[in-house]
Structure formats: structure tokens, C-alpha cells
Amino acid sequence: MTESMAARGDRIRREVLGDEHVDRSNQNASPFSKPVQDLVTEYCWGVAWGDDTLDRKTRSLLNIVMMVALNRRHELELHTKGALRNGVSPEEIQAALIQATIYCGVPAGMEGFRAAASVVDEEGR
Structure with missing residues (x-):
């Protein structure tokens, strides 16, 4: 039997972000917010990823620079942690952030560096 997109999305999401994050997101989903959790799992993680x-x-x-451009600190921190799990080095994250700083603007880039640094420092301990 072929893996459904929802099942594939859940598997990939767990591989990138970790079981703890996915379990917490699912547990914190209310009846109101559950549909968006399902959408993210199926389409972001199952289809795109x-x-x-x-x-x-x-x-x-790509996600790191998009989160800088969109000024989404929480998601940037989450995707920085995922990037490290995916084998992206701190130096590669720095290079992506420099690229984003040039194309998205210095204030966005500075905030991106602050957010990513907090994750890289925490994960390095």
C-alpha cells in the first residue's frame, strides 16, 4: 500500500523537527486549530518536503531565508533547528543569512541572525 500524503508528511515532519515538537504541536491543537495542523502536515511536509x-x-x-524575508522569528528558529538536524552547518546557515540580509534588508537580516544564533548556540551545547 502506498503511503498517504498525511502519513508521509507526519514521518518527514518528525524526521526534520523531532517527535517532541510534532507531538507538542498535535497535543496543543484545539478543535479550532486542528485543521491547520492537518493541512501543514499533509501539504507542507507531505507534498512540498x-x-x-x-x-x-x-x-x-530556502526556508531559513524565506522566514527572514517574512519576519517570522518563531518559524525561523524552528527551521534553523531542523536545518541542523538535516546536516546544514552553522557556516551554511550564516551564508544563507548573509544572502537574506542583502536581498531582504539589514533589519530583517539582523533579526534573522539573532534568531538563528539563539538556536545554533543552544544546539551547540
Whole structure:
């Protein structure tokens, strides 16, 4: 039997973000917010991340720069942690953040560096 997109998304999400994060997100979902959790799991993780055209390191770096551009600190921290799990080095994260700083602006880049540094420092301990 072929893996459903929802099952594939749950598996990939757990591989990238960890069981603890996924379990906490699912447990904290209310009846009101559960549909968006299901949507994210199936489409973000099952469809987008489930496509093998780009490797996970590349996807992680893309997400980091998109979160800088969108000024989404929480998601940037989450995806920085996932990037490290996907084998992205701190130096590669720095290079992506420099790129984002040039194209998204210095204030966005500075905030991105602050957010990513907090994760890289924490994970390095």
C-alpha cells in the first residue's frame, strides 16, 4: 500500500523537527486549530518536503531565508533547528543569512541572525 500524503508528511515532519515538537504541536491543537495542523502536515511536509527534487539541506536553507524575508522569528528558529538536524552547518546557515540580509534588508537580516544564533548556540551545547 502506498503511503498517504498525511502519513508521509507526519514521518518527514518528525524526521526534520523531532517527535517532541510534532507531538507538542498535535497535543496543543484545539478543535479550532486542528485543521491547520492537518493541512501543514499533509501539504507542507507531505507534498512540498516529500518531493525528492530538492534535498533536505536545500529545503532547509530556502526556508531559513524565506522566514527572514517574512519576519517570522518563531518559524525561523524552528527551521534553523531542523536545518541542523538535516546536516546544514552553522557556516551554511550564516551564508544563507548573509544572502537574506542583502536581498531582504539589514533589519530583517539582523533579526534573522539573532534568531538563528539563539538556536545554533543552544544546539551547540
